[in-house]
Amino acid sequence: MIMLSLIWLLQDFAQLMLMGICMIPDVFLLAILFIALLPGKTKEEQSKLIWAAFIGGLLWDLRWTNLPGLTSAVSCGLIGLACVIWQKRLPSTGRTPLPFMLILAGCELLYALTHCFFWTMPSQSALRQFIVQQLIAVPVIIVFTWLFSRISERDG
Amino acid sequence: MRILFRESRPWLHSFIAVLAGAVVLFLSSRLGGAKLTAVEFVNSVLSYPEKPALALRNIIKLSGNWVLERANLKERVERLELKNLALEEALQRAGVNAPPAAGAYISAVVTLRYPQEWWQELRIDKGTQDGVRDGAAVSSEGYLVGRVTRTSGHSSWVELITSSSFLIAAAVDQTRDLGVVAGDGRGNLRLLYIPDERNIKRGMSVSTSLMNDIIPPGLSIGTIIGAGEEKEGYREMRIAAGAHLTQLYSVEVFMPNGGGAQK
Numbered sequence: 253m254i255m256l257s258l259i260w261l262l263q264d265f266a267q268l269m270l271m272g273i274c275m276i277p278d279v280f281l282l283a284i285l286f287i288a289l290l291p292g293k294t295k296e297e298q299s300k301l302i303w304a305a306f307i308g309g310l311l312w313d314l315r316w317t318n319l320p321g322l323t324s325a326v327s328c329g330l331i332g333l334a335c336v337i338w339q340k341r342l343p344s345t346g347r348t349p350l351p352f353m354l355i356l357a358g359c360e361l362l363y364a365l366t367h368c369f370f371w372t373m374p375s376q377s378a379l380r381q382f383i384v385q386q387l388i389a390v391p392v393i394i395v396f397t398w399l400f401s402r403i404s405e406r407d408g
Numbered sequence: 409m410r411i412l413f414r415e416s417r418p419w420l421h422s423f424i425a426v427l428a429g430a431v432v433l434f435l436s437s438r439l440g441g442a443k444l445t446a447v448e449f450v451n452s453v454l455s456y457p458e459k460p461a462l463a464l465r466n467i468i469k470l471s472g473n474w475v476l477e478r479a480n481l482k483e484r485v486e487r488l489e490l491k492n493l494a495l496e497e498a499l500q501r502a503g504v505n506a507p508p509a510a511g512a513y514i515s516a517v518v519t520l521r522y523p524q525e526w527w528q529e530l531r532i533d534k535g536t537q538d539g540v541r542d543g544a545a546v547s548s549e550g551y552l553v554g555r556v557t558r559t560s561g562h563s564s565w566v567e568l569i570t571s572s573s574f575l576i577a578a579a580v581d582q583t584r585d586l587g588v589v590a591g592d593g594r595g596n597l598r599l600l601y602i603p604d605e606r607n608i609k610r611g612m613s614v615s616t617s618l619m620n621d622i623i624p625p626g627l628s629i630g631t632i633i634g635a636g637e638e639k640e641g642y643r644e645m646r647i648a649a650g651a652h653l654t655q656l657y658s659v660e661v662f663m664p665n666g667g668g669a670q671k
Contacts, residue, residue: 261457264454264458264461265458265461268458268461268462268465268519269461269464269465269468271465271518271519271520271521272518272521272655272656272657275523288418295417295418298418298421299417299418299421302418302421302422302425303421303425305425306425306428306429309429310429310432311450314446314447314449314450314451315447315450315451315454316520316522317522317523317524318443318447318522318524318525319433319436319524320432320433320436320443320446320447321428321429321430321431321432321433321434321435321436322429322433323429324425324428324429324432325425325426325428325429325430325433326429328421328422328425328426328429329422329425329426331418331422332418332419332421332422332423332425332426333422335418335419335422336418336419367523370523370524371523371524371526377654378523381523
């Protein structure tokens with residue numbers, strides 16, 4: 253939880269640094285997804301992570317979006333969906349870095365699209381912000397996938 | 409609680425959390441006061457760990473724009489000095505004593521601007537402790553961008569001129585026609601209540617008219633870019649804001665009589 257708190261704060265600092273330039277991707281959500289989908293994670297741990305995402309999302313909304321509950325609901329829904337797909341739809345042999353990366357990318361895209369819907373900035377600016385946000389998310393997703401790959405290999 | 413976490417499944421927790429999020433969202437839209445209190449609390453708590461990041465951002469921003477801003481400001485100061493000299497000469501010729509300066513500006517950094525309320529409001533890092541007063545005019549590069557609507561100790565909220573609830577008395581500089589500048593919440597500005605027969609042309613400038621002691625008269629707002637629809641003998645004029653409203657990083661807050669600023 254300390255690690256997640258630090259990631260939330262780092263994301264907050266990054267958004268503060270880039271305020272007025274671009275929106276940053278939800279690294280906090282991606283980090284929770286990364287932890288929740290790691291091999292050997294129990295349902296109990298995943299459930300706790302969902303509520304951590306709820307609190308982090310609520311704080312993010314109170315700080316940055318002025319729509320308290322939106323990020324919480326979207327994040328928790330996406331994590332729940334990702335956990336179901338990962339454990340119920342994918343066989344254990346299929347839980348490789350590629351589907352992991354696709355799930356992370358899909359969640360980030362859905363998260364950003366939901367927020368975009370509530371923006372009132374001009375459509376051109378919104379599109380530009382959306383594209384930049386997704387481009388910044390690419391290296392973050394690659395890093396998490398690389399970490400997932402390393403941990404999966406280590407744990408056999 | 410441990411049993412709840414151990415026994416239930418993630419999708420169920422996820423479902424409950426989504427519902428809880430939706431309830432919070434619904435309640436926050438109904439209880440505006442409670443939401444505002446929560447927002448202010450979280451922002452004030454986070455303002456302490458955020459201070460180094462904010463300082464770093466300002467250093468990067470200021471160093472990046474220093475050369476450009478310096479040249480721009482130098483040019484503006486020279487232009488204003490010449491204008492001031494001409495006005496002083498005109499006053500002397502008319503035998504009028506120049507009045508003392510009525511106020512000053514303090515610089516403030518924009519610390520928050522919600523994408524959802526892009527054209528409505530923003531928050532700055534100066535508050536009542538710095539002498540900022542409710543209703544004070546806020547400008548950027550010499551153009552009006554809004555006015556202070558809520559103040560706390562170290563921060564204030566500024567309602568932008570493009571806000572749908574923004575109304576301010578204004579005058580067309582070239583003709584001295586008086587009207588009201590209004591925003592529409594979508595980034596557009598209109599000058600209302602101009603009689604249809606008046607000869608207002610594209611390119612004429614609009615500035616604030618005398619209202620009270622916290623909105624200085626003569627502060628530029630923007631320029632006329634066209635005529636809008638006519639209603640009951642009055643024509644709406646479309647205005648382009650003079651300030652770069654999509655690139656507001658720092659602003660100036662008007663302090664009547666110097667404002668008693670502590671910083």
